Amino acid sequence: xxxxxxxxxxxxxxxxxxxxxxxxxxxxxxxxxxxxxxxxxxxxxxxxxxxxxxxxxxxxxxxxxxxxxxxxxxxxxxxxxxxxxxxxxxxxxxxxxxxxxxxxxxxxxxxxxxxxxxxxxxx
Numbered sequence: 001x002x003x004x005x006x007x008x009x010x011x012x013x014x015x016x017x018x019x020x021x022x023x024x025x026x027x028x029x030x031x032x033x034x035x036x037x038x039x040x041x042x043x044x045x046x047x048x049x050x051x052x053x054x055x056x057x058x059x060x061x062x063x064x065x066x067x068x069x070x071x072x073x074x075x076x077x078x079x080x081x082x083x084x085x086x087x088x089x090x091x092x093x094x095x096x097x098x099x100x101x102x103x104x105x106x107x108x109x110x111x112x113x114x115x116x117x118x119x120x121x122x123x
Contacts, residue, residue, distance in 0.1 A: 001042040002071070006078045010068075013081040017065065033062050034081070045071045052089075055079065 006014075014034060018027040037058055040047065048058040051068075058067040068080040 002045055002074055002076050004038055004042065004076045004078065007080070010078045010080050017063075017081060017083070021063070030060075030063050030065075033060055034067070037067055038076075038078075041067075041069065041076055045076055 014031075018031055021027040021030045037060060041058060046056075048056040048067075048069075051057045054070045056069055056071070058069065060067060064084040066080075066082045066084060067078060068082055069076050069078045071077075
């Protein structure tokens, strides 16, 4: 399984979202949902669609957030925990690679390569 790193601003966004939902008693549920999504991405890193170059978007189905990430060698680098009503491209200046640019996994262009575990029935 791949390792996960967070951009410092993505960490801040997650903490802020947990605090916000904590006021209504749902902060822990959000954290568990994010953890479950990250675990799925560690097992199936290419399961989320590409939205900009090598950047992929995993939708948090139970909360109005997207997890934006790139695959960089043996790492999944989380760039943003983005609220779905926020400017959808506010995070683009975070695209500077944390690791070597050569280790980034580009998004595939063929339908076979973009198949996710849900579309192949392996979940």
